[in-house]
Amino acid sequence: MGLGEKSVIKIKTDRSFRMNTILLEDAIKREIAQGNIPIAIVGTAGTTDFGNIDPLKELASISLKYNTWFHIDAAYGCGLLLTDKYRGLLNGIELAHSVTVDYHKSFFQPVSSSGFLVCDKNFFNLITHHADYLNPKDHDEDGLPNQVNKSIQTTRRFDALKLWFTLRMMGRNKLGGYFDTIIETAAKIAGLLHSDSDFELMNESDISALVFRYRPKNLRLDVCAMNQYIKKAMFNQGKALVAGTKINQQFYLKFTLLNPLTTISDIENIIKIIKKHGNEYVRLNQASADFRRN
Structure with missing residues (x-):
């Protein structure tokens, strides 16, 4: 304007x-x-x-x-x-x-x-x-x-x-069914993240965007740095990509579900990849800390 x-x-x-x-x-x-x-x-x-x-x-x-x-x-x-x-x-x-x-x-x-x-x-x-x-x-x-x-x-x-x-080929009802699916899939994924003590879920979405981060219990490392590492490692590996954002200056990962063909199984596989890279970050940094102490 x-x-x-x-x-x-x-x-x-x-x-x-x-x-x-x-x-x-x-x-x-x-x-x-x-x-x-x-x-x-x-x-x-x-x-x-x-x-x-x-x-x-x-x-x-x-x-x-x-x-x-x-x-x-x-x-x-x-x-x-x-x-x-x-x-x-x-x-x-x-x-x-x-x-x-x-x-x-x-x-x-x-x-x-x-x-x-x-x-x-x-x-x-x-x-x-x-x-x-x-x-x-x-x-x-x-x-x-x-x-x-x-x-x-x-x-x-x-x-x-x-x-x-x-709209002519599929109609409102067909497209509406797709939108129902992404909302309901997002709600199920929110339930998965909420029930997993290794994750911190920031929100319950009206639609299909979920902000979260990997945060294992008793972790003494920088949580933001770890999740930034996860995002970069996933990009470099090329098996799956996740978005990232900052909330109150803290870094989080994000799912935005817009594909009605995405399944819970698909997301469970991505969650496993997130955990793999997160645990990899923990091992690398703990080893580095042990080396400095010695």
């Missing part, structure tokens, strides 16, 4: 890693008291690290109270619209002024396929700019077709074709 990073006020999350609405309203009041004008609230439906969904209805209520634009980043969570079983997690999304979706994340599309949706098509007029060489106003007046007005980008591939073709 060209406003600069200092125009963005970050709001802390609660213990479930969802936006804290009390702190949000406090921040709005504080900015108003300082003479600033809050113009928008941005909620998230499917956070990148945890796959959790902000309290959308509460955010909508606060937005209405303070007359701000309400935008929802549903790039990850938009696929919940496909499933009858879990789509209630998106309750409140219909109250947004605008929503972003990435079909290549949860509608099982190849990169890239995204959309920017608004509740009133007239809002698109806010970002319309006429140039005589590109989309002169008289084209609109004469009813001439104008592809420029159908995309923020003036030159792009017909990415909507992929989504249209998938």
Whole structure:
């Protein structure tokens, strides 16, 4: 939007890693008291690290109270619209002024396929700019077709074709079943990690992202360094890859499940690989410590 990073006020999350609405309203009041004008609230439906969904209805209520634009980043969570079983997690999304979706994340599309949706098509007029060489106003007046007005980008591939073709061939129910599967698989994997005393699970995901780390009992080594070693060793070995992230300056591993064909057995094999490299790190560092003592 060209406003600069200092125009963005970050709001802390609660213990479930969802936006804290009390702190949000406090921040709005504080900015108003300082003479600033809050113009928008941005909620998230499917956070990148945890796959959790902000309290959308509460955010909508606060937005209405303070007359701000309400935008929802549903790039990850938009696929919940496909499933009858879990789509209630998106309750409140219909109250947004605008929503972003990435079909290549949860509608099982190849990169890239995204959309920017608004509740009133007239809002698109806010970002319309006429140039005589590109989309002169008289084209609109004469009813001439104008592809420029159908995309923020003036030159792009017909990415909507992929989504249209998938929906025509497979339908919402089939895709919804896929999304049900990844949510339920993630929940089972969370159970596996939670029941294994060698792992520390950071979250219970609304969707399918799990943040965790290998942390055997009575370990006196640097846990962050060990998990960074695990991630690099897995990459170098090439049998399986895991993502990584930092939470409160601590390094964690991460699963983001978006393939409905992924099985519990697949993940159990990856967990064995994680343990193998973790134990390898422990042996190497204990041997190094013993050598220094001697």
